[in-house]
Amino acid sequence: MTARPDRTLTDAERARIQAYFRTRDALGRPVAPDYAIAQAACDRWAADPARRAMLDLTGDAPRWISFAEFGQASRRLGSALKGLGVAFGDRVIVGLPQSPAAGTAHLAVYRLGAIAVPISIVHGSDAIAHRVSDSGARVGIIDADLWPRIADIPEVRRQCRWIVVHAKAKLADTLAWDEVLATASDRLAPAPVSAETPAMIIYTSGTTGNPKGALHAHRVVDAHAAPIGLAHGGFPQRGDLFWSPADWAWAGGLVDCLLSAWSAGVPIVAFRGRHFEPEVVMKMMAEHGVKNTFLPPTALRMLRLASDTYKGPLPALRSIMTGGEATSAEVLEWAEERLGTIPNEAYGQTEASCILGNASHLHPVKAGSPGFSYPGSLVSIIALDGPRELPAGEVGEMAVRADSQAAFLGYWGRPDATAEKVVDGWLRTGDLGRRDADGYFWFNSRKDDVISSAGYRIGPNEIESCIETHPAVRIAAVIGIPDRERGQVVKAVVELRDPALRTPGLEGELKQLVRTKLAPYEVPRVVEFVEAIPRTVTGKLQRNLLRK
Structure with missing residues (x-):
């Protein structure tokens, strides 16, 4: 059962924690120098033509798509992007909802050694304009719903060549997705990328001025392999099928969900919905056999409330990852009783995602705590007046070593902001927290105004x-x-x-x-x-x- 924050752990539970530390530490390993996202998340599985990558629920009928199909489509798109002048290190906007096109676009960009710049389909014109201008993108791949917000800004419209997906008619000054893929070659030699090659720019929440672009290398996906495996109870296992409402434009949705699932060879569900509707979500997950999910605590609370009146079968989940805010004991206990598993709360931010978290199958979970450091990340509580690590019980700033595998390369075009974020070898999160006597981390509050x-x-x-x-x-x-x-x-x-x-x-x-x-x-x-x-x-x- 879930340990409430004020409950004292037993000696047996503390022994489980020590055993978990040994398991966790054994999972830590360096990222291979030649690590490349497209190879790890697609090509190594594509040799089996029947290996499923995605259950597409965005069309008229459910459709399975294989890794082999994604491999071919992404090579075609990569060839087309190359023909449009995209070269190693160039930035490419990816503004697509959960869909086969989104997965294809990301793989294509990574194959070229270019840098993906995700934007959300809910972003307005100002947010889009900043990301396009700041990144210096040359090409954009967007959903048709985004085009009106781009077309109204002449400088943004002119800056990029735009490939539009799902357009019902030809749009002026754009290229149609289907036509681009139909005429491109699927013969594309992979670019000479390495683990440290920049792969994506994900923009922060913008707590001090405009959002900053956090630049991540290819290694960020491999850095999530062990943490995601722990958060999902030994991910992958036979029959696993992943879905999350998280937008693939954010670090949590793109890295923690889409790319981590694919890197483990686990198929993911693409399901489009502007709003989280608990009854629709429960029906979808139960009907299609979703086994693994990332759900924010708010979504879990909504499912809990809706389950009292929902008449259909509840999904039989094997693993739930959660994060973004503290999860109450009531929600954790409900999930264990009704959904079949204890959600594992995790912690991170755009600059360093999934650095803390739980593994409920290996150690007791304390409600509201994001647990312990995950493999590959060294997290501590640092004094506000210097790089001094604080003992258990004292409140300070939560920080992760800047050379941790999940840490960013720096802010795009902002060495000044990077220097403020990384001090004395610590990436300072801006969050205040503490560790308790058992080693669990606890979030207290934001140091800034986020x-x-x-x-x-x-x-x-x-x-x-x-x-x-x-x-x-x-x-x-x-x-x-x-x-x-x-x-x-x-x-x-x-x-x-x-x-x-x-x-x-x-x-x-x-x-x-x-x-x-x-x-x-x-x-x-x-x-x-x-x-x-x-x-x-x-x-x-x-x-x-x-x-x-």
């Missing part, structure tokens, strides 16, 4: 800048406020240019502005209008006063 809502890490600056584009707004301050369901939700405090400008529809206008320009998960749930927002003498927002 908002953690339903598994999303949301920076206030981008939202504030967006709201301040409204002609009625003088200044905006965004904070997170507690929410029982989501952990936190976004609250916007707004100072108007003139109180007379406050109209009955203004709150809705501001919410729609954020939804259109940024993303739905960044929309303020609460908008408060005030006469004056507290600021320092230098004009800096005093968010700490707004939280009181």
Whole structure:
């Protein structure tokens, strides 16, 4: 059973922890110097033409796709990208939902030694423009739903050649996905990539200004092999089938889910849904035999609530990974009883994903704790005034050694920001935490102002800048406020240019502005209008006063 945070472990449980440490440490190994994502996640399985890679549920009927088919399609797309001038080290935007096209696009980019820049289908025009401009991308592969947001920004439209997927008609200034694949050769020699070759730029939440691009090498996928194996109870096992609602544009969805499943030879489900509907999800997982999943705690809570009235069969899951916020004992115990397994809470961030986590089949789980360091990552609690490691019980900053296998190479084009993030050999997370007497890590709070809502890490600056584009707004301050369901939700405090400008529809206008320009998960749930927002003498927002 799940150990509640205040329960003292038995001697037998502590012995299991020590045995787990020995198992975990034995799994640690260096990444092979010639490691390449396309070979590890596709080609080594493609020799068996029947080996399944994806169950595609995005079309009219379920369809299985093999690794061999992905190998051929990604070589064709790689040839086409090469023909468009994409070379080693060039950046390629990938803006696709869960789909065969998304998997194909990523493999193609990695084959060329180019760098994938994922963007989400929920990103608004401003968010897209920043990522395209900052990365210097040459080509973009996007879903048709994204095109209107790109077409309206001339400089973004001109910067890249755009390949559009799922377009119902020919779009001006674009290339059609089907035509590109139909005319390209599937003979493509792999580029000479290594474990340290840059592979992807994943943008952060933007807590201090615009989001920064975290540059990761090919090794990041191999660095997740042992952690994901532990989080999923000995992943892979016969009959495993993976699905997660996590968007493949984020580190969690792309690396922890899609590429890690494929690297283990496990098929993944592509299932499209703009919103998480618990009844639909339970039906889908049960009907198609999903065995492994990553679900944020918010999603688990929604499943728990819906299961009381849901009439269909519950999925019989073998493993659940969770993260992004603390998971309660009630949710863990419900999952064990009703879904058949204890969720393993993990911890990481864009710069270093999956560095802490649990393995409930090997050691007791404490509700709300992300467990211990995973193989390949050395995590500690560091004093705020220097690189001194703190003893158990003391609160400090959670940090991981910068030479850990899962750690990023640095921020794209921002050596100054990299130097602030990596200090004295430690990648400092900005999160405050502690270790207890049994060695479990505990998250306390953010050192900065990031908002953690339903598994999303949301920076206030981008939202504030967006709201301040409204002609009625003088200044905006965004904070997170507690929410029982989501952990936190976004609250916007707004100072108007003139109180007379406050109209009955203004709150809705501001919410729609954020939804259109940024993303739905960044929309303020609460908008408060005030006469004056507290600021320092230098004009800096005093968010700490707004939280009181």
